[in-house]
Amino acid sequence: MLLFTAITVFASCRKPEEGLGLSILDPAQAVNVVEVDTTTLLAWTVLPEKVRSSGLSRNVLGSYNDRQFGPTKASIVTQVRLGVNNVGSGQDNSGLVADSVVLSMVFDASDPLYGNLDAQRFQVFQLTEDLSLDSTYYTYDQPQADPIDLVEQNSSWIVPRPLTSPVIDGDTLAPQIRLRLEQAFGQHILDAFGTPDLADNTAFVAFLKGLWVVPDNGEQGPFQGGMFILDLLNSASKVTIFYRNTLPGEEDTLSLDLLINENCARYTRCEHDFDAAIDPALPNGLLDSTLGQQIDHLQTLGGPRIRISTPYLERYEDLGGLVVAKAELVVPLTDSQYDAYPPPGSLLMFRVGEDGEDLLLPDQVTSSLDIGGTFDADAREYRFNITRYVQGVLNGTYANGGSSVLPSSGGVTANRAVVRGPADPERPMRLLLTFTKF
Secondary structure, three states: OEOOOOOOOOOOOOOOOOOOOOOOOOOOOOOOEEEEOOOOOEEEEEOOOOOEOEOOOOEEEEEEEEOOOEEEEEEEEEOOEEOOOOOOOOOOOOOEEEEEEEEEEEEOOOOOEEEOOOOEEEEEEEEOOOOOOOOOOEOOOOOOEOOOOOEOOOOOEEOOOOOOOOEEOOEEOOOEEEEEEOHHHHHHHHOOOOOHHHOOHHHHHHHOOOEEEEEOOOOOOOOOEEEEEEOOOOOOOEEEEEEEEOOOOOOEEEEEEEEOOOOOOEEEEEEEOHHHOOOOHHHHHHHOHHHHHOEEEEEOOOOOEEEEEOOOOOHHHHHOOEEEEEEEEEEEEOOOOOOOOOOOOEEEEEEEOOOOOEEOOHHHOOOOOOOEOEOEOOOOEEEEEOHHHHHHHHHOOOOOOOEEEEEOOOOOOOOEEEEEOOOOOOOOOEEEEEEEEO
């Protein structure tokens, strides 16, 4: 084992000091394989500029209070669309009366819940701004909406049941959140039957620009609440207006579905309050990046990610006669983990470009290679195979500008993790290098 000595002098600043040292390899060591596990790493927690959440496979709704990350609140912004054109055209619509309106949002079948199933209160607002399917929306985007809550009085508090299939009028439905909206909202739609506003979807999304579904749970205690992962592309996710035709001789009970589908602009908005975390490690780490040597934080939905620097990696090239046979970055979790808040199933790793952008590693662009990043529940760690990247840095192919580690599926899940930094005394984050000498 070849040993490297790091001079660990830190100061309170936004970025780690660039003065961490590295001794040279012993040139007298005559072996064909050289293993190194003490390469200097610097790590710190940062917030991303933006995380896209529009046009993805799922949406997230709900709120919860995490002792280490503080309160997190996710809401959904979406258009709804007509299923047919010319609704109510050529008929007398004067006798149409709304009975009830239901917004249904189907739980994701494979991973419906993050957190706990405490009762939550939801509000629904009508958008006052146009959404565009061609636009990209991010977790921090603030929608413009009418402040009047559309949820029917006394119907806003629900206990979500992601594993229970509701039975409605004898039909067993997919597990879903069902919010009853005010009859006046349904009547507003019925009154537009036969008008140009319901002629087609171009007109309709100008008439009803969309809905904003918001959790409104007030202050929650630690571990209270949860996030619900919803499949809005499921055909059962929709707004249904149940109504009657009261005209004499034409009495009937009817319904109209307003669809949520791939033609709808939709996104998840997320709000974080890290400063309200009971454990101050995250807010302190965002102010003083040297604290990342001990502990770092990862979270989806626009939450924190980790930046990693290897400031002296190029010095291996100066030794000559070494080829990187394998390079692994090991990212262990801390022992603090609440069962209802599992870590991300996998992490992503990117190299950082000159402007701070995420760039693919060469280990990601070859299908025959597996960069890894999947959570190992037994070892409680993530491992990345970054052999080609490290060799490329040594060759000068890639600038040693550092890397970013972040959760995968960051716009459609609610997972978070607390990981050990490079200076953790028990199981530090580390770079394992295996060289072949020639």
